[in-house]
Amino acid sequence: MNVRQILAGVIVAGxxxxxxxxxxxxNESSGLxxxxxxxxxxxxxxxxxxxxxxxxxxxxxxxxxxxxxxxRSTDNLFxxxxxxxxxxxxxxxxxxxxxxxxxxxxxxYDLDHSHPGFEIEYNGGAMNGFNLDVSSCRAGQRLCGGxxxxxxxxxxxxxxxxxxFTMAEEYAFGDExxxxxxxxxxxxxxxxxxxTATIAQGSTLKASExxxxxxxxxxxxxxxxxxxxxxVIDTYGTEDQQVFxxxxxxxxxxxxxxxxxxxRYYQASPGPGLWNGPDAIKNIRYGSQYSTHVITPPxxxxxxxxxxxxxxxxxxxxxxxxxxxxxxxxxxxxxWVASVVNAVGESKYWDNTAIxxxxxxxxxxxxxxxxxxYNSFELGFRVPLxxxxxxxxxxxxxHVQHEFGSILKFVEQVFSLGSLGTTDGRSDNLSDCFxxxxxxxxxxxxxxxxxxxxxxxxxxxxxxxxxxx
Numbered sequence: 001m002n003v004r005q006i007l008a009g010v011i012v013a014g015x016x017x018x019x020x021x022x023x024x025x026x027n028e029s030s031g032l033x034x035x036x037x038x039x040x041x042x043x044x045x046x047x048x049x050x051x052x053x054x055x056x057x058x059x060x061x062x063x064x065x066x067x068x069x070x071x072r073s074t075d076n077l078f079x080x081x082x083x084x085x086x087x088x089x090x091x092x093x094x095x096x097x098x099x100x101x102x103x104x105x106x107x108x109y110d111l112d113h114s115h116p117g118f119e120i121e122y123n124g125g126a127m128n129g130f131n132l133d134v135s136s137c138r139a140g141q142r143l144c145g146g147x148x149x150x151x152x153x154x155x156x157x158x159x160x161x162x163x164x165f166t167m168a169e170e171y172a173f174g175d176e177x178x179x180x181x182x183x184x185x186x187x188x189x190x191x192x193x194x195x196t197a198t199i200a201q202g203s204t205l206k207a208s209e210x211x212x213x214x215x216x217x218x219x220x221x222x223x224x225x226x227x228x229x230x231x232v233i234d235t236y237g238t239e240d241q242q243v244f245x246x247x248x249x250x251x252x253x254x255x256x257x258x259x260x261x262x263x264r265y266y267q268a269s270p271g272p273g274l275w276n277g278p279d280a281i282k283n284i285r286y287g288s289q290y291s292t293h294v295i296t297p298p299x300x301x302x303x304x305x306x307x308x309x310x311x312x313x314x315x316x317x318x319x320x321x322x323x324x325x326x327x328x329x330x331x332x333x334x335x336w337v338a339s340v341v342n343a344v345g346e347s348k349y350w351d352n353t354a355i356x357x358x359x360x361x362x363x364x365x366x367x368x369x370x371x372x373x374y375n376s377f378e379l380g381f382r383v384p385l386x387x388x389x390x391x392x393x394x395x396x397x398x399h400v401q402h403e404f405g406s407i408l409k410f411v412e413q414v415f416s417l418g419s420l421g422t423t424d425g426r427s428d429n430l431s432d433c434f435x436x437x438x439x440x441x442x443x444x445x446x447x448x449x450x451x452x453x454x455x456x457x458x459x460x461x462x463x464x465x466x467x468x469x
Contacts, residue, residue, distance in 0.1 A: 037148070174385030176400060222275060229245075246285070262312045312415070
């Protein structure tokens with residue numbers, strides 16, 4: 001029985017990702033009690049960034065690259081990272097301590113990460129319901145992940161994701177980064193563009209699950225088949241309404257265009273999809289820039305950087321195989337991300353660029369830090385954050401609370417765009433991760449097994465990011 005069957009009547013989110021390191025004992029790397037003492041409020045964030053007028057960084061940043069991977073929690077993907085708040089065991093609903101097991105990045109099962117799945121695992125803030133989360137195996141896999149009650153309690157061995165650890169250890173890592181949404185991929189890709197998943201400007205209803213078409217296939221956006229519906233959540237946390245997944249609200253690309261600044265959104269396939277965020281925003285989808293600024297395949301970003309065609313702000317989303325999504329990925333995600341970072345680092349853009357790498361949701365994997373609850377859908381569980389730049393602090397672990405709105409605010413303040421007035425308003429601006437008073441440091445390539453040629457010549461695959469195993 002799959003997730004959709006188990007949670008009948010609920011549109012269940014579907015896409016995951018994984019990566020982590022070998023745990024070195026409960027909070028051994030940070031010395032912090034779980035969830036205690038690690039978080040620094042936005043108001044307490046150190047004023048480490050020099051400004052010229054209202055421009056964050058004094059004009060030194062001219063390009064921002066946002067790399068958005070899939071479905072991993074901090075405890076799962078970066079377990080044991082020096083200085084970061086991670087644990088090697090977690091509590092279940094019976095009060096037992098469960099050791100986190102070593103599971104490959106290519107785990108053959110998926111965990112529920114719908115909003116109901118979040119509520120089960122969050123368990124009123126106790127963070128001990130992960131044993132109750134449902135999971136489903138890849139087709140044809142009968143014994144895919146051992147006991148179901150243990151599947152969420154897992155980490156990815158560091159050796160499988162070495163490029164991620166290299167980046168985190170060389171630059172800035174955030175161990176208090178939270179997905180803004182307490183739900184799956186489709187709303188996440190709305191938050192990274194608009195700072196919200198509301199269905200219209202001024203509405204209190206937020207898209208909270210992954211849309212399904214009339215054939216019960218995952219999709220999403222204004223180009224979705226007629227009859228496609230996405231579940232929405234109200235201020236009371238009730239999910240009993242559905243709408244067509246095409247929304248009328250502002251977005252960061254519009255703020256950039258208003259300043260005559262360029263943007264690009266790189267995605268695996270054209271048209272609608274869970275990860276194809278621009279397709280669900282009317283002003284982008286039906287605007288003049290959609291056909292030229294939404295680019296497939298993602299590997300085109302490597303060519304654009306090489307040819308000197310990097311836009312001012314770009315979003316880079318993966319193919320399914322490169323996504324870190326459990327049950328789908330072939331394990332190439334770390335090399336894919338490193339290839340994009342290396343392309344920028346070895347180009348003329350390096351001295352003026354900030355690269356932000358994060359994951360769109362937690363994927364159902366265990367995490368021990370309880371997220372602050374602003375409302376019925378915000379915040380979600382922790383996801384990893386890496387900030388890479390010639391001005392990023394070296395080997396720095398940020399304990400300041402960040403969310404997707406922090407990335408939006410960073411872009412807004414770097415380019416003096418004004419504010420969207422959504423979650424960017426309450427968020428910090430990632431400033432503690434930078435030291436703009438330092439000279440730009442030289443780039444050191446991130447070692448990989450698979451290089452850019454692999455991704456530029458990657459054969460076509462029939463693996464869809466819209467599948468849920």
